[in-house]
Amino acid sequence: xxxxxxxxxxxxxxxxxxxxxxxxxxxxxxxxxxxxxxxxxxxxxxxxxxxxxxxxxxxxxxxxxxxxxxxxxxxxxxxxxxxxxxxxxxxxxxxxxxxxxxxxxxxxxxxxxxxxxxxxxxxxxxxxxxxxxxxxxxxxxxxxxxxxxxxxxxxxxxxxxxxxxxxxxxxxxxxxxxxxxxxxxxxxxxxxxxxxxxxxxxxxxxxxxxxxxxxxxxxxxxxxxxxxxxxxxxxxxxxxxxxxxxxxxxxxxxxxxxxxxxxxxxxxxxxxxxxxxxxxxxxxxxxxxxxxxxxxxxxxxxxxxxxxxxxxxxxxxxxxxxxxxxxxxxxxxxxxxxxxxxxxxxxxxxxxxxxxxxxxxxxxxxxxxxxxxxxxxxxxxxxxxxxxxxxxxxxxxxxxxxxxxxxxxxxxxxxxxxxxxxxxxxxxxxxxxxxxxxxxxxxxxxxxxxxxxxxxxxxxxxxxxxxxxxxxxxxxxxxxxxxxxxxxxxxxxxxxxxxxxxxxxxxxxxxxxxxxxxxxxxxxxxxxxxxxxxxxxxxxxxxxxxxxxxxxxxxxxxxxxxxxxxxxxxxxxxxxxxxxxxxxxxxxxxxxxxxxxxxxxxxxxxxxxxxxxxxxxxxxxxxxxxxxxxxxxxxxxxxxxxxxxxxxxxxxxxxxxxxxxxxxxxxxxxxxxxxxxxxxxxxxxxxxxxxxxxxxxxxxxxxxxxxxxxxxxxxxxxxxxxxxxxxxxxxxxxxxxxxxxxxxxxxxxxxxxxxxxxxxxxxxxxxxxxxxxxxxxxxxxxxxxxxxxxxxxxxxxxxxxxxxxxxxxxxxxxxxxxxxxxxxxxxxxxxxxxxxxxxxxxxxxxxxxxxxxxxx
Numbered sequence: 001x002x003x004x005x006x007x008x009x010x011x012x013x014x015x016x017x018x019x020x021x022x023x024x025x026x027x028x029x030x031x032x033x034x035x036x037x038x039x040x041x042x043x044x045x046x047x048x049x050x051x052x053x054x055x056x057x058x059x060x061x062x063x064x065x066x067x068x069x070x071x072x073x074x075x076x077x078x079x080x081x082x083x084x085x086x087x088x089x090x091x092x093x094x095x096x097x098x099x100x101x102x103x104x105x106x107x108x109x110x111x112x113x114x115x116x117x118x119x120x121x122x123x124x125x126x127x128x129x130x131x132x133x134x135x136x137x138x139x140x141x142x143x144x145x146x147x148x149x150x151x152x153x154x155x156x157x158x159x160x161x162x163x164x165x166x167x168x169x170x171x172x173x174x175x176x177x178x179x180x181x182x183x184x185x186x187x188x189x190x191x192x193x194x195x196x197x198x199x200x201x202x203x204x205x206x207x208x209x210x211x212x213x214x215x216x217x218x219x220x221x222x223x224x225x226x227x228x229x230x231x232x233x234x235x236x237x238x239x240x241x242x243x244x245x246x247x248x249x250x251x252x253x254x255x256x257x258x259x260x261x262x263x264x265x266x267x268x269x270x271x272x273x274x275x276x277x278x279x280x281x282x283x284x285x286x287x288x289x290x291x292x293x294x295x296x297x298x299x300x301x302x303x304x305x306x307x308x309x310x311x312x313x314x315x316x317x318x319x320x321x322x323x324x325x326x327x328x329x330x331x332x333x334x335x336x337x338x339x340x341x342x343x344x345x346x347x348x349x350x351x352x353x354x355x356x357x358x359x360x361x362x363x364x365x366x367x368x369x370x371x372x373x374x375x376x377x378x379x380x381x382x383x384x385x386x387x388x389x390x391x392x393x394x395x396x397x398x399x400x401x402x403x404x405x406x407x408x409x410x411x412x413x414x415x416x417x418x419x420x421x422x423x424x425x426x427x428x429x430x431x432x433x434x435x436x437x438x439x440x441x442x443x444x445x446x447x448x449x450x451x452x453x454x455x456x457x458x459x460x461x462x463x464x465x466x467x468x469x470x471x472x473x474x475x476x477x478x479x480x481x482x483x484x485x486x487x488x489x490x491x492x493x494x495x496x497x498x499x500x501x502x503x504x505x506x507x508x509x510x511x512x513x514x515x516x517x518x519x520x521x522x523x524x525x526x527x528x529x530x531x532x533x534x535x536x537x538x539x540x541x542x543x544x545x546x547x548x549x550x551x552x553x554x555x556x557x558x559x560x561x562x563x564x565x566x567x568x569x570x571x572x573x574x575x576x577x578x579x580x581x582x583x584x585x586x587x588x589x590x591x592x593x594x595x596x597x598x599x600x601x602x603x604x605x606x607x608x609x610x611x612x613x614x615x616x617x618x619x620x621x622x623x624x625x626x627x628x629x630x631x632x633x634x635x636x637x638x639x640x641x642x643x644x645x646x647x648x649x650x651x652x653x654x655x656x657x658x659x660x661x662x663x664x665x666x667x668x669x670x671x672x673x674x675x676x677x678x679x680x681x682x683x684x685x686x687x688x689x690x691x692x693x694x695x696x697x698x699x700x701x702x703x704x705x706x707x708x709x710x711x712x713x714x715x716x717x718x719x720x721x722x723x724x725x726x727x728x729x730x731x732x733x734x735x736x737x738x739x740x741x742x743x744x745x746x747x748x749x750x751x752x753x754x755x756x757x758x759x760x761x762x763x764x765x766x767x768x769x770x771x772x773x774x775x776x777x778x779x780x781x782x783x784x785x786x787x788x789x790x791x792x793x794x795x796x797x798x799x800x801x802x803x804x805x806x807x808x809x810x811x812x813x814x815x816x817x818x819x820x821x822x823x824x825x826x827x828x829x830x831x832x833x834x835x836x837x838x839x840x841x842x843x844x845x846x847x848x849x850x851x852x853x854x855x856x
Contacts, residue, residue, distance in 0.1 A: 011058045014070035019083035024054035025180050026086060028214045030117035031136055031420040033428070038082050042069060051581060053119040055180050090215055094142030095700075099707065104715035108262055108274035109134060110148045110284035112254060113156075113239055114220075116213055118581035120179060121155035122220070124239055124544070125509040126606055127319055129580070130384075131280055132213075133418035133606075137699035139214030140420075143707060146265065146274065147218035148258040148284070150250060151176060151209050154238040159544050159577045163483045165560035167545060167553045167576075171238055176209055176222065184208040184219070186268060194221065194260040196252055199336050204232045206253055208261050217269075219261050221253055240546065248329055248337060251370070255286030259294070275715045278315045278706070279378060282327055282370030288314055288377035289338075289352060296346035301726055303351050304737065307377075308842070309729035312717035315710045316378030318371055318410070319603045321391045322513070327370040331357075334368045360398035375399060379717060379844045380710050381410045384604040387627045388412065391600050402852040404800060409847045413709065414625055415604040416702035419694075422610040424588035430460050443694040446687045454678045457686070461591075461615050466499040468589020472540060473497070475575050475582070482576075495570050497538050502670040504619070505590035505611060507542040507578050510552040513601040516543060517555050519594075520562055521655035529659065530571035535667035538571045539594075540586060542578035583607075588614040592635075592666060595620035596658060598650075599640050600627075609697035615686045619666060621654070629696055634689040636661050713844075720842065732842040736849060738776075739838050745775025746782070748855035749815070751834045762827050769819040770805055770834045770855070776814065779807040783839040783846060784818040791831035805834075 013020055020039075029035040039054045040047040043061050050056035069075050096103065111131040115123030123129060131147070138145040154171030162168055176183070184192040184207075196204040205228050206221040223235040235249045242250075266273050277287055288310050295306035320326050331353055336342075339349035355376050356368035363369075375381055375396060383389035389412030397405045420428075431440050434452045439445025446452070477493045497503070510516050519526055519539070529537050541559060545552030556574070563572045575582060587593075593611035595602070595618065605624035612618060618635035620626040630637050638661060641653040674680050695701065721728035750771040756764050768786045784805045789797045805818035824830065836853040837846040 011061070011066075013058070014066055016070040016076045017066065017079055019079050020054075020058060023079075023082055023086060024058055025182060026212045026214065027116050027120070027180055028086060028089065028139070029054055030119075031418065033425045034085070035082055038078055041075070041078075051118065053180075055119070055178060059178065094140070095704070096142035096144070096707070099704075100712075102712055102716055103707065104275045104711050105144065106272045106274040107138075107143065107145045107276045107278060107711055108148055108258075109138075109145050109278045109280065110254065110258055110287055111280035112149065112250075112283035114147060114149050114211075114218060115580060116211065116218070117180075118579050120181075120211060121174070121579065122149065122152055122239065123580075124156040124546075126604070127281060130319075130415055130604075130606060133416070133421065133699040134280075134703060135213045135216045135218060136418045136421060137416070137703045139216045140418075141700055141703055142215065143703060144272075145216050146262065146271065147213065147216060148254070148261060149218065149220050150236050150239075150254055151181075151220035151222040152236055152239045152241075153222075153224050154241070156239045157544070157547065160482050161479060161560060161574075161576050163485075165557040165564065167547075167556050169547050171241075181209040181211055181220070184210050184265065184268065186264075191225075192261075192264050192268060193225075193227075194257045194264065196257050196260075197342050198232070198249070199340065199342055201341065202229065202232065204228065204235060204249060204253060204257070206236070206257055206261075208264065217265070217271075219258070219265055221257050221261060223253065243548075244329075245333065247327065248333060251283050251327070252286055252337065255284045255288075256290040258284060259287050259290040274313075275718050276313050276315060276711050278317065278711070279374055280317050281319050282316075282374045285316075285356075285370050285373045285377060288355075288373070289347065293344050293347050295726065296344075299726060301730065302733065303346060303348065304733040305726060305730040306346075308732045308736070309718075309721050309726050311377055311379045312721050312729075312842075313714050314378040314380075315706070315714055316374040316381045317384065317413075318374070318381065318392050318396075319384055319388075320371065321388060321395070321601050321603050323395065328364075328367040329370075331366055331368050360401065362398055371396070372399065375410075379848070380714055382413045382710065383410055384412070385414045385625045385628055386412045387600055388603045388624065400847055400850050402854060403847055403850075404797075406800070407847055409845050411709070413702060413705045414628060415606050415609075416697050416699035417606050417609045417613065418699045419613050419697075422584070422587060423613050424464055424584070426460055426464060427588065427614060430456065441695070443691040446690040446694070449687075454680060454683050455676065457615075457683060458678050461686070462499070464588040464614070465503055465591065468503065468540070468585055469497040469499045471585045471589075472573055472575065476573055479576050492566070492570065496573060497540075497570065498536075501571075502535070502537045502592065502667055503590050504537055504539045504592045504594050505586055505616070506539065506594040507575075507583065507586055508595075508605075508607055510543040510545040510555055511549065512551050512555065513598045514543075515596050515598060515651070516541070516552075517558050518596045518651060518655050518658065520558065521651055522659065523562065525659050526562075527568055529662055529667070530568050532663075532667070535663075535671050536571065537662060537667055540573055540575065540590065542575040542582060542586065544578055583610070587611045587616065590614075590616045591670060592617050592619050595623075595626065596638060596654065597621055597623050599623040599642065606697075609693075612689050612693045612697060615690060617666075617682075617685055617689060619658075619661065625697070629693060631692065633685060634693055635685070636666060717842070717844070728842065732840065735781075735840055735842075739781060739849065739851065742774075742776040743838075743851050743853070745773065745814070746777060746836055746853045747773050748784075748834050748836060748853060749773055751855055755821075756824070760824055760830070762824055764824045766822045766824060767819060768803075768805065768822050768832070768834070769808075769817060771815065771817050772836055772853075774814050774816060774836075779810075779816055779818075781838060781840075782836050784834065784836050786820065786822060786832055786834050788822065788830070788832035790826065791829045795831055797831050797833070 113123045113128030114131045115128035116132040157169040160168045191207045206223045209220045211218040291310045292306040295301045338352045356373035383392040392410045393408035435445035560574045587610045593608045593616045602624035608618045639657040641650045644650040752769045754767045756766045789800045805820045809817035834855040
């Protein structure tokens with residue numbers, strides 16, 4: 001019989017064990033092995049049954065067992081020690097507390113998904129896992145971040161397979177009261193609520209749940225409350241589960257409702273209001289609209305002045321290397337939600353539409369682009385790897401016409417991963433027993449074979465591979481049972497994978513550009529690799545495809561059907577329902593991590609980082625982070641067929657390159673053993689990987705980069721425009737309005753050079769003079785620049801250098817002369833040009849206004 005209602009009955013803990021409640025509700029346990037071991041010791045069988053969920057453990061443990069534990073002085077002491085350790089972690093000064101002056105007092109981090117732990121399934125893939133690692137590392141560093149997201153009643157989805165290999169999705173109902181969450185309440189103990197106005201006089205209401213991620217509170221908005229109508233209750237039903245109005249309402253709640261939740265949280269907790277707002281992808285972009293509304297309403301600012309005050313503190317991170325991956329809504333839908341009866345005073349619809357308008361060459365005037373809005377609202381923007389930053393500058397360059405692509409104001413902060421979460425405890429113990437703290441932090445200890453000898457390292461890695469094999473067999477049996485197989489059909493499962501065979505992992509979301517089935521391009525050659533009598537390989541594959549992505553679902557079925565073949569099913573498996581819990585066994589158990597996206601469509605791809613931290617070698621297309629940090633000794637680069645336009649031909653070439661590497665290089669090296677059975681050359685590569693990649697791929701490095709390069713400049717810019725009446729913001733808005741109006745009258749009239757002969761030589765000094773018309777502007781409003789460098793055969797300047805020219809003379813009718821000496825410091829083809837750009841102390845750079853007057 002189906003229940004008509006469900007709820008979770010809370011456990012009443014004995015007084016001696018009351019600290020367990022805080023230990024269970026602070027998600028630090030998800031990356032702190034001693035705390036997990038404490039919970040596991042309470043009831044090992046139940047701990048395994050609840051998949052390592054402390055809240056579920058406390059909810060399911062027998063009262064008699066709790067009483068026995070409360071009477072056990074040794075266990076009570078362990079609880080107290082763990083609680084004291086957590087208290088120290090939450091209060092002691094960390095990196096941020098001595099990182100320098102000018103740091104933000106608080107940073108808000110908005111994301112549509114957060115992957116913190118498998119017991120809080122609020123993520124679909126890399127974006128969410130990154131967000132979770134960002135919060136964990138911020139906590140470890142003492143960075144005052146507060147996360148803002150949505151609480152999805154059905155999460156993303158649970159994946160299983162049909163008998164013939166099709167992906168099947170289910171959405172289990174998640175009970176927040178049975179999860180490591182706390183309902184945020186006001187001073188009178190009422191649930192804290194936010195409201196977002198909707199068309200037709202409707203209101204979207206949401207309550208706020210808090211997940212405590214170490215030091216970092218994560219606020220999650222939940223619309224499934226009785227005060228909402230049925231449609232509004234479903235806004236937070238599932239992650240990425242709908243389109244059109246449903247998706248828009250999710251993003252309105254995340255952005256607008258998220259800002260309101262932050263205000264409530266500061267009021268309730270006393271936490272400082274954020275100075276910096278980090279928008280992790282465009283989903284939360286409407287946070288800027290809400291903050292503009294706040295300033296217009298509370299301080300009477302104009303829209304333009306409020307926009308400047310808000311932009312100063314927004315950091316926008318794009319994760320999307322292709323336009324198709326960006327959320328875009330019809331302008332008619334945006335008009336419905338921001339115009340008419342819903343239009344806010346001082347926040348006119350036309351100005352909202354302008355923020356997301358594709359009013360550039362090649363744009364679609366009928367759509368509202370969330371990434372474009374993010375870039376226009378964010379004074380600072382970044383991609384998530386060096387190559388991705390370059391791709392993003394090219395993709396969004398139409399927003400800055402007249403500037404070179406390299407000048408587009410999108411920088412890069414390469415992603416990282418939270419090593420305490422992803423490095424297997426076994427490997428952590430080996431490192432702790434043999435290496436000093438400094439050697440572990442720098443990575444250099446791994447190069448000392450006298451510290452961890454080859455036999456010890458190989459034994460640890462072999463144990464991890466064996467554990468993966470056991471886990472895979474359990475999962476394969478469960479999957480085939482779900483697919484309708486009887487026990488009598490599954491005897492072969494006990495022989496799936498071999499703990500002594502080279503093990504390759506491939507696990508990620510399954511959009512087409514990640515090319516799940518590139519390994520199947522030549523099925524017979526793959527069979528030979530899997531079944532090679534001397535150098536066999538085995539492959540573990542996992543990944544979910546969005547339910548609406550028919551191509552991706554078809555790729556999964558193709559892979560599953562190949563893996564179902566009795567000839568190869570002991571050497572290749574597809575594991576359904578890829579999640580954090582699976583990943584924490586999969587990464588450490590693999591010898592090689594495979595990644596073969598269509599370059600350059602991988603923004604970063606952090607799964608390979610997690611594998612590397614566990615001693616795996618990457619075998620990857622040079623894309624994302626691998627393009628940046630592959631050094632020839634930490635794995636292998638799969639050659640790419642760049643420039644081949646035929647996608648089938650390109651796949652043929654790149655799959656052949658993959659097979660060649662596996663057959664002729666990777667597998668022979670793995671099986672090349674010394675007299676003691678150790679693969680010395682392989683272990684040298686692993687040591688090099690751990691020593692050189694280990695420090696680079698840390699999310700603590702990433703968060704420090706954000707703090708120093710983006711958060712702190714954003715906070716300083718915010719303070720410069722803050723103060724009574726936001727005078728600085730009003731002045732900047734007025735100046736920008738004046739410059740835009742006057743810019744049609746700005747031009748370079750004439751350029752003159754002196755000081756070089758017919759054959760210029762290195763070391764010659766050339767005087768460059770520019771005669772310009774500024775119309776109603778003054779020399780203080782602009783910078784006149786000479787741009788120079790080596791030139792191509794087409795006279796295009798490559799690797800442009802910029803030299804400002806000084807104002808040297810004033811003429812009538814708004815005409816001026818600027819000049820400066822330019823030393824010729826390199827030989828070869830040389831070229832230069834002159835341009836005029838606006839400049840102001842309140843701008844992040846000369847490209848901010850998107851205005852430029854080029855000579856010629």
